[in-house]
Amino acid sequence: MKVxxxxxxxxxxxxxxxxxxAPSNKGTLDIVIKSHVFKQFGKQIRRVVTDTLAxxxxxxxxxVVEDKGALDCVIRARVQAAIMxxxxxxxxxxxxxx
Numbered sequence: 001m002k003v004x005x006x007x008x009x010x011x012x013x014x015x016x017x018x019x020x021x022a023p024s025n026k027g028t029l030d031i032v033i034k035s036h037v038f039k040q041f042g043k044q045i046r047r048v049v050t051d052t053l054a055x056x057x058x059x060x061x062x063x064v065v066e067d068k069g070a071l072d073c074v075i076r077a078r079v080q081a082a083i084m085x086x087x088x089x090x091x092x093x094x095x096x097x098x
Contacts, residue, residue, distance in 0.1 A: 003061035007085035010070075010078040017070040019078045021086040022062040029059055035067035048072050052079040061086070 003023045010018045024030060033045050045067055052075075053063070063079075070078070 001056050001058050001083065001087040001089065003058065003083070003086045004088055005086055007082050009082035009085065010074075012066060012068055015069045015071070015074070017068055017075060017078055018066040019082040020062075020064040020066075021082045023086075024060050024062045027060050029053065030062045032062075032064045033067065034065065037067070037069065041067075044072070045075060048075045049079055052076050053083070056080065056083050058083055058087075 003021055006020070006022045008018065008020050010016055012018050031046065031049055033042060033049070035042060035045060038045075045065065049063065049065060053059075063082075065075075065079075067075075
């Protein structure tokens, strides 16, 4: 999937996260993670984000994640929602996401 516009998913409430996605002219994937618990869970947050992006075949774009204690399933859902909005897609490919 190709990121064609900016999008946001999530909130900055407790146990949630905010995901911002934007197109990138570099042709690379730039992921920035901001979290108060980055030392403890940063690797896991990054793993969930990169795995979700790989499932959606996203290989270029700018992704900023602001974590407020979200669980893996919430991270995955927010990244999926932000990517779907950024790619202008209205339908999920459930085969790819399972």
